[in-house]
Amino acid sequence: MTDPVxxxxxxxxxxxxxxxxxxxLKQKTYLLRHHRREIDWLRTKVEVQTHCFKGEIHHLIIDTFDxxxxxxxxxxxDHAHWRSRILEDTLANYMGELYTEFIKAIQGVRVASVRIETKLVIFAPPDVKSSSFQAVKDMFRIAFKRQEYYEDIRALKEWIAELKRIRKLAKKHSEAKTKKPHKEYTNNEPTARLFATVQHYKAIQRLSLDFQALLQERDRLLFHVSSQQLGPMRPGESPDQKPVGYSDGPIPESQKISPQGHVSSITKKSDASDFGSEFAGSDASSSGGIESLCRQLNACSVTSASGTGPRHLSYIDVHRQQFMFEPKPADTPNLGSWDTHRITSLIELLNHRVRDVMLDHERILLALALVRGTLVNHSTLGWSQGCVVEGISFFSKTHADIDVGMLLKTLHITIQVGNRIAPGTDMKGGSVTVAVSEDDLEYKFGIRNLVLYRLGVALLSIGLWSKVNWEDVSAVRRGAAALDSFGRKFSHAVKRLIYGDFGVDTVDLYEKRLQVEILRTVIVPLEKLAELHRLAEPERWPGQAAPNW
Known part of the structure; x- marks a missing residue:
């Protein structure tokens, strides 16, 4: 008997x-019966890989070109630029040493794609009814060569994956070349330039006092009185009813001032009307200029009668060096044709539709002006006690549309001449009703810095283009969470200001570290965002939802 084992x-x-x-046999029988379905599935997989390849190329184009x-x-x-030498040179310059590997991956994709397409083209088209003989040939090809087709598709996938790896590596190398310096404060650029800008801000902040104190700061006066309203004054009469405005703009060309205090020449102003964010430094000869200003004020006071209209005064006898943090155009528009009597508050713009007032990149420029102005003037006694947009004004033409360029060049705050502004009053001398005390804002709602919080609310109002009650902290935070008008960068800047979250162990705006962080995390990103919107705006309507930049 045979052994069972x-x-x-x-x-x-x-x-x-x-x-x-x-x-x-069962698998072959299934393929023979459903060969058309298997052929369609192979074609679908090849089409998917084709889309993946095009997607990688599009990503590379976005990373490389504007x-x-x-x-x-x-x-x-079929754009002609695809076949131009410029495209090859640009890609080679962007990818550097990886360009050789990139060309090899492109050739591998081309070879694998041609191989699989050549094998699939012999099958009958999906929308054509084939003959019995063609159907039998297709049945046996797909039944006995199916694995070969899948291997070709797998090779195509591997080359596309290699192309993706090269693209990501090239992007990392490109970002490493333009990487910002470490947050540790060193003498390297651009941190050193940020520090220099902060020193300029601090120099102007020391002079953000009431007008009488400015007259006493003879040797350190860094700004001038601009051509804004100066009400009728007489010796011994309080000028509080008619405040005089000032701005930290650059010194204009020489002007003639009439005995009545009228400005008779055109005042030139540069783009530094973000409350003087572009210069610092003063000449020692400013002492005599202050005395001249005092004499002009006195002459204006003596010659003005109680029934006369507003007087204008410009102070231009101060010469100083200019701190060029940003390049400025040589030719700037003048204010000669503008009615400087008509001063409009920014808050009034929110009563109109945004597309009737300004474009998206202009709104970002306005937000930038408010941030810079806050860094310079937050210590001014006349600084707004409420939302910033309520305390900032601009000149506007009578019966004319808003000129955003001139709006940005004539932004100013108004201070009182003489007496200090009492707490609880706004810049126009009116009372301010504060429903929430500062203690409640700090200890109940966790507002670490009121100035930055109100500035954040101002930027939130610009982003939403609607009035936001800064005292309603819950509504402010809900609005900040839902803000998506300008994408991620603008939203992050607003949230940083509202929450005072800048990654430093201080909330004191006099601290250099906090000012540098505001410049780095708010001003610089918004400048780049404004440029992106300026380039993209011809293809979008003003106010249209922006990409998530």
Whole structure:
């Protein structure tokens, strides 16, 4: 009798071979019956890989070219720039040493794609009814060469994955070249330039006092009285009813001042009307200029009668060096044709539709002006006790549309001449009703810095283009969480200001570290965002939802 163990070991391999043969036969039978479905599935997989390849190329184009050129190339596959030498040179310059590997990956994708397309093209088209002979040929090809097709598709996927790896590595190398310095404060650029700007801000902050105190700061006067309202005054009469405005703009060309205090020449102002964010330094000769200003004020006071209209005064006898933090145009518009009697508050702009007032990048420039102005003038006694947009004004023409360029150049705050502004009053001398005390804001709602919080509310109002009650902290925080008008960068800047979250262990605006962080995390990103919107605006309507930049 045969040994049972030997019998089992002899029959088992035969049985397993039969099972494997049956499964293979079953699979082949299934492919023979559903060969059209399998062919369509192979074509779909190849099409998916084609889209993946195009997506990688589009990502590379976006990383390499500017927004406008990238959009042209992505939208038009037959664009002439695809075949130009400029495209190759730009990609080679962007990718550096990886360009050779990139070319190799492109060639690998091309070879794999041609191989699989050549094998699939012999099958009958999906929308054509094939003959019986063609159908039989397709059945046997897909049944016995299916694995070969899948291997070709796998090779195509591997080359596309290699292309993706090269693209990401090239992007990292490009970002490393333009990486910002570490937060640790060193003498390297651009941190050193930020520190220099902070020193300029601090120099102006020391002089953010009431007008009488400014007259006493003879040797350190860094700004001038601009041509804004000066009400009728007489010796011994309080001028509080008619405040005089000032701005930290650059010194204009020489002007003639009439005995009545009228300005008879055109005042030139530069883009530094963000409350003087572009210069610092003073000449020692400013002492005599202050005395001249005092004499002019006295002459204006003596010659003005109680029934006369507003007088204008410009102080231009101060010469100083200019701190060029940003390049400025040589030619700037003048205010000669502008009615400087008509002063409009920024808050009034929110009563109109945004597309009737300004474009998106102009709103960001306005927000930038408010941030810079706050850094300079937050210690001024006349600084707004409420939302910043309620305390900042600009000149406007009578019966004319808003000129945003001139709006940005004539932004100013108004202070009282003489007596200090009492707590609880606004810049126009009116009372301010504060429903929430500062203690409640600090200890109940966790507002670490009221000045930055109110500035954040002002930027939130610009982003939402609606009035936001800064005293309603809950509504402010809900609005900040829902803000998406200008994308991620603007939203993050607003939240940092509202929550006072700048990653430093102080909330004192006099601290250099906090000022540098505001410049780095708010001003610099908003400048870049304004440029992005300026480039993208021709393709979008004003007020349209922005990309998530």
């Amino acid at each position: 030997s019998l089992v070991f002899g029959i088992a391999p035969i049985f397993l071979a039969c099972v494997q043969g049956f499964l293979a 927004t406008r050129m990238a959009q042209l190339l992505i939208r038009d596959d």
